Amino acid sequence: MNAPLTRPLVFHRPGDTELSRRLRAAVQGDVLFDRASRGRYSTDASIYQIEPIGVLIPRSHDDVRAAVDICREIGAPMLPRGGGSSQCGQTVGAALVIDASKHLREIVAFDREAMTVTVEPGITLDALNAWLKPHGVWFPVDVSTAAQATLGGMAGNNSCGSRSIAYGNMVHNVLAADALLVDGTEVRLGAEARMGDAPPRLRGLMDGLRAIADRERDEIVRQVPKVMRRVGGYNLDAFHPQSERPYTADGSVNYAHLLVGSEGTLAWTRTLTLKLAPLAKHKTLGVVSFPTLYKAMELTKHIVALRPAAVELVDRTMIELARSNPSFRPVIDGALVGEPDAILLVEFIGEDAETPRCTLDNLVALMGDLGLPGQVVRMTDANEQRALWEVRKAGLNIMMSMKGDGKPVSFIEDCAVPLEHLADYVDRLTQVFAKHGTRGTWYAHASVGTLHVRPILDMRRDGAAKMRAIAEEASAMVREYKGAYSGEHGDGLVRTEWVAWQFGPRLTRAFEEVKALFDPDGLMNPGKIVRGTRMDDARLFRYPPGYAPVKLDTALDWSAWDVHADPVTDTVTAPGTGGDPAKGFAKAVEMCNNNGHCRKFDAGTMCPSFRVTRDEEHVTRGRANTLRLAVSGQLGPDFASEAVREALDLCVSCKGCRRDCPTGVDMAKMKIEFAFHWQKKHGLSLKDKLVAYMPKWAPWAARFPFIANLRDALPGAARLSERFAGLSAKRTLPQWRSDTFLSSRVALAANPERPEVVLLVDTFNNYHEPENAHAALRVLRAAGYRVAVARASASDAERDRPLCCGRTYLGAGLVDEAKREARRMVEALAPHAAAGATVVGLEPSCLLALRDEFLVMGLGDEAQRLSTRALMIEEFLAREQREGRLALPLKSLPQKRALVHGHCHQKAFDVLNPAVAVLKLIPGLQVEVIESSCCGMAGSFGYEAAHYDASMKMAELSLLPAVRAAGDDTLIVADGTSCRHQIADGTRASRPREAVHVVRVLASALDPAAQEIRARAAS
């Protein structure tokens, strides 16, 4: 093995500067040559890291053309890229990365009758299928990464979906490709029969390919595995079909199939013409529980005989991991019979409802015949099926949520073996893992003999040696069973060295000739498929031996991540024992495995800033990568650098990633940590100080509201505030009130003995919208609770100042000040909690801080205990209702519909459902949730001039259109102060809408008559 390095290789090439200069002059797209951008593009979902020369985000095909011309002239390599979700290192290299995913995502042509669509390479599968859905068709290569995988990348990798047994791989579904060759020639590759009058360069290419394939015909027959799932090398078998499922229905040649699976090494794919399939009208799912994994694998071949559309494996470890995730648990539990060691998800499809139902019956009968009666859970409901598929799709991501340095590593992840050998293969490979002191989790495509498995290895220590040893034993088995070493994920850096092993020296030479025909100077994605490096060249690892983060004195407690985990016994050492010089922060950042799941636009919150910019810099993955590079010194000696600040600038701290990221990357918390180091080094701006210290000056603003509100009353003042304090003049600010809730008579009197509920009124609701707090008090009292209003404890030096969660300080990185506020809060509320009271709050970001940030501030057990008794008011009411204790007299309202926008933190902590549940208590009220990400206001973010545009774009993604579409008979409900402000601001110009807090809706529905009757009965 090569000597260990502390840093991955950086390939500096002469001409880098010339390249960036010439690109900038020639293209309209972004040209990114700075260190952080190159760092962000130096990884994909593999274990590798190589810094690219630079990055181009082309705006148009003309940009790509210009870049290819310049690179050819300079001799600079190029690397096409889509979502960068490759697992084998295909998109990692010392080249100019050309990223199609931001701009090149048009649907160019659609022919419903011919069932074809032509697309640009940067469109994602989900976006394409969403567009196709109303036409009753879809593109059926349904990869797990459908939300981030681009069609260009899918073709590049010859990707395969769960239903490949029914629809085939990419190669079976690509009809034609427009490509740009390195020499600048534009070619259209397609069915041979249609390429009769090809221009000379193309004709030469075609003749050359045909000659190589015909010359090697015998060797192709001898060496190319006869399984459907074979993804390595170039598809020379397009000329002499070897796959169980020929690439074309009649076995004819399609030249586009040479580009499929070529991993960007032959040409730039400009457009792809794809074969579509009708949307399956009816589906059923049978979930079979097996006592052993071996049994499941042994019986798969019988199940496949029923001609299902998919047979997918989920093993015991995955079942348990899914169960530990609250959102997956009920779904997986509903799919099991007893405590199986493995389950198979067997899907049947049909044009009519009867066919898939009958085949499901056949499955039940078959399992009985095979000695497993009563082991099938029948799922005919589409929603139930969808939920279970989501768990299966999240499989790999669930598995990656393992803490510590050992991680599941992808290198034999997708070997494909014929079904009759599947059980033995799984059994023997499991023993190989055990021999090397590790284990793997098995899942995925049993139907086609491609099982995913990743042994857990520590690449910083002995991972490389174990990787080599396991790969050698696995490959020997694959050969014995006449399988394919790569059945899904391709060659990249991890498997190019195995191409010769799989295909023999003659075909390896033939592949080199194919490469030379397209790209004689070897400029397209060098080192992949041909002329590769060793898989275990540690210089190319993201975490090479000797990798170490810098020492960091963290402000927050990250020790929970600083652990060692034993892959075999699953035991985890105590917090703080993992040896991280950055006190666990580096290991928390390393939880991001680069799978790219955050590059998505579907339901869920993550990641609002990426949704508006589509920049790698502004997605959770890009941020985690930037932090990883910074904390390991790869961006220079200064952790608190401008590059990191820029990457985090548009992060709205919504905590969407905390919930939606499968490995729980919590960027909002990381941003606090960074802000702490930043402000220590650079200080704070006037705006940051104004916002951060608001809890201190708020009492004064309430005493003199006419002065505090001058900014929005005095002509020109807003513009001045923009100029000197960075607050957007396009925004109004929340208005200060003198009639604050905490100074009101009713609040002062709310101090009963032994309260059952303590109402925590935050700075915003106290000073800006006291009616919300009044409404909360009315509702809680109407439900019959003894309510106290939370106040600072008697021993507090600032006794009269309201309690505060410290969030504004956290936003500015003033962690010590935030801790002081948090301590005041704990001191005041812990005695109530200890006495059994529940603390309820109104503002999600304030109340939920007690359950989140307070726990990493070193506040001790009291904070821990308090966190278990701190609930949003709707959570409390919903809980009481569930447990039969809520007696809230409610009458119907004039409005019959309520549209609810969830605050991001409400969604991150699963507190949106309770809000919906309590609104549904109002007779006749129809409650709907707006499928929205962050509203874009996010505390002070949207008020800042620098962020105003991004903020409004976030709101316009789905929230504001939904609000505008709602009629006047619809209530708009939002618990977040800033969400309400954003809704008001965003609708002011058209039809102004006011959003209200849940508790205001409940208060307005209180039935006074019923209350009176109850009061009389009680007296």
Ligand SMILES: Cc1cc2nc3c(=O)[nH]c(=O)nc-3n(C[C@H](O)[C@H](O)[C@H](O)COP(=O)(O)OP(=O)(O)OC[C@H]3O[C@@H](n4cnc5c(N)ncnc54)[C@H](O)[C@@H]3O)c2cc1C
């Ligand atoms: C959690 C997880 C689950 C996965 N599940 C699956 C699965 O179910 N099935 C599956 O097959 N794969 C799967 N993969 C692998 C990966 O997601 C797929 O291969 C995906 O199709 C890659 O798409 P991408 O846009 O990310 O491509 P990228 O990774 O960006 O690129 C892939 C290849 O295509 C080339 N390329 C991209 N654009 C062009 C272009 N315009 N011209 C020429 N070449 C180009 C690149 O150079 C590269 O070699 C999974 C990966 C992860 C992390």
Ligand code: SF4
């Ligand atoms: S942040 Fe999470 S979702 Fe995004 S790439 Fe990293 S691990 Fe995946």
Ligand code: SF4
């Ligand atoms: S906290 Fe929100 S904005 Fe920030 S990275 Fe996570 S999902 Fe994106």
